[in-house]
């Protein structure tokens with residue numbers, strides 16, 4: 001396992017974001033904290049989400065993701081701290097204004113089972129006081145591929161289809177900012193893929209998306225930036241930069257046969273800061289620079305008579321980043 | 335602030351659709367009034383003669399009182415479920431994240447319970463009046479068609495329904511359990527009936543002025559009830575089970 005960078009670096013990209021800076025933010029949270037009863041659901045969150053980006057909100061069970069969504073969505077009042085959502089201050093006086101500009105797809109879609117898909121959407125179209133109700137409803141249904149099921153009672157739909165109705169409902173009011181709370185949980189791979197495609201389409205249309213998920217592949221694929229939460233914010237950054245930010249550079253070295261004296265070889269090469277042997281017999285070396293150290297390692301190994309099978313830069317996925325952060329945090333079991 | 339009737343009606347409409355397709359609710363709505371029209375009719379036809387004794391008058395009063403149980407109990411059953419039921423089926427959160435205001439939401443809920451109740455209660459009363467007019471003894475008909483009695487039935491039907499609805503929505507929006515809400519609601523719907531019972535039994539003579547006066551009081555209570563329930567409605571508590579800290 002490569003060494004984890006500690007200290008201020010970890011939150012270095014707090015403000016770094018996609019696109020131009022000092023634009024108004026879709027979400028701007030400052031020291032936001034929420035307690036539910038005696039329990040701290042999330043603590044001291046400060047982060048920004050820019051218009052037009054897909055922002056991933058990752059964290060283990062109980063990390064506070066849903067509570068954050070509910071708080072930013074004006075359902076719960078923050079215990080302390082401030083936030084602006086779509087440029088409006090988050091407080092009880094402004095909640096109607098915020099709610100008309102955003103929408104939330106909750107963890108469970110919450111549909112009226114005795115009403116048809118279309119009747120469910122009709123109710124919400126009226127609540128949003130939409131013009132061209134019929135057209136809006138049929139567009140939403142089309143976006144989630146549900147047009148053929150519009151007359152079915154929601155109570156008869158499968159989980160995945162219900163999820164899609166929830167999504168269609170969240171699209172009705174053309175939100176500027178869309179919160180999706182684990183939109184693909186419980187979906188089969190094809191249905192999940194369809195949701196991913198929809199998210200990409202929405203992003204292309206300029207919708208800002210706040211996506212909470214457990215699925216790191218999903219975050220890696222869809223999100224411009226991610227935040228990792230475990231009651232407090234552990235890190236925020238561009239998805240593709242996280243790995244670089246989190247881990248020191250490291251090399252993986254594999255040889256055909258056992259190295260007699262690894263310390264004799266690795267310690268003699270400049271730029272190797274530390275090394276360790278992995279369970280599969282390979283070695284992981286933390287180095288100052290891949291380009292200058294790798295050739296020297298190769299040479300040293302050959303000179304020592306080793307048959308080199310592989311030397312390469314160790315790659316870390318978002319999963320490594322996540323596990324490193326959440327794992328060192330007690331695995332989310334609090 | 336201006337009320338948005340489109341939002342209010344959206345709630346009422348989906349609620350009525352939901353009732354119509356709920357076999358349990360439909361059965362209750364049909365059964366209760368049936369019972370409450372049969373019992374008073376039996377009472378009426380057991381009274382004979384043209385000049386009624388005090389006891390017989392009281393008996394008729396109680397028959398009429400029976401019929402006011404319709405606007406009291408029917409909406410109690412519907413409203414007790416209204417908020418806590420919505421929460422249990424997970425639909426409260428999606429509603430509360432739309433721009434609808436709390437008072438609009440609650441008014442929509444109240445109207446949905448009010449409309450079928452009133453339709454059924456007046457229908458039952460119409461049957462009762464028709465049966466009395468056609469087949470009742472003239473002495474009985476005289477009492478039943480007394481103006482103060484008519485006022486009480488016609489006026490109190492919506493007013494008692496209103497009381498019942500607001501009391502039960504209040505309970506529903508403070509309960510964590512549907513069954514508890516249902517039980518408390520039946521109790522909470524009854525208090526104004528006590529006054530009506532005093533009229534019915536002639537413990538207080540129901541002059542038109544007195545009947546209208548008490549009606550006016552009930553009306554004010556209904557309007558205040560809406561405001562009060564909107565005030566105590568706590569979306570955060572409904573969703574998390576905890577007060578805002």
Ligand SMILES: Nc1ncnc2c1ncn2[C@@H]1O[C@H](COP(=O)(O)OP(=O)(O)OP(=O)(O)O)[C@@H](O)[C@H]1O
Nearest residue numbers: 036039041060061062063064065066067068574575
């Ligand atoms: N209604 C509630 N009453 C008490 N505690 C709550 C309530 N809702 C949430 N919490 C607590 O707040 C913390 C955050 O919960 P939250 O639901 O926001 O987590 P989450 O990240 O969405 O988890 P999951 O991935 O399981 O959905 C948890 O410790 C949870 O137990």
Ligand SMILES: [Mg+2]
Nearest residue numbers: 065066067107
């Ligand atoms: Mg959650």
